[in-house]
Amino acid sequence: MARFVCPSDRGELRIYENLDEVATELADYIADLSEVSVKERGFFAIALSGGSLISLMGKLCEAPYNKTVDWAKWYIFWADERVVAKNHADSNYKLAKDCLLSKVPVIPSHVYSINDSMSAEEAANEYEFVLRQLVKTRTVGVSEISDCPKFDLILLGMGPDGHVASLFPNHMALDEKDEWVAAKQKHYTQQLMTWDPIALCCLPGWFSRATATWCGFWTR
């Protein structure tokens, strides 16, 4: 049970005793949201990131979720990805595939990983093009205030400096207004480039942060 809950009109912060409690709460949260989205829209469009969050999703591979969740209605996207091959140890796609997607009956054609056979800029453009088609058909919802995609859920971890996905504090990518998907360099390495849907601003989100002293999440 959460030992601290702080509700506000901008969301809710919950802090738990341990990661196992967070994982259980996360699995319940995702399963409930998936059920509601499938009932209301016929689909569940979820965007993942990398980091420790993905292993927290592991409970979804277990009973009852592996049987009760309507996996065939899931459409899976990435909030950020690294410019590496899909089978590279740093790939967020590989992480999700190994920890979750290969263990539940999602439909392979509903898994929208980033194309690793082209340049970062080309892959970002292609990803945006595909997203635009899926927003047109309403497989992915659309924001009420702009034409931006509105995923049913975006799951993000938060780095120690407060970064989410590949959006770092004060990074110029935060000023991007037009593109939905951008290729850019992470400031701490020359090798990794990442994509960030600008749609992060219109999300139902779930942020997790675990440190030596606390672990919890924030929802909106």
Ligand SMILES: O=C(O)[C@H](O)[C@@H](O)[C@H](O)[C@H](O)COP(=O)(O)O
């Ligand atoms: O590709 C990535 O690295 C992630 O998308 C990144 O944004 C991650 O979520 C945070 O760095 C938190 O990571 P941890 O949960 O592992 O601390």
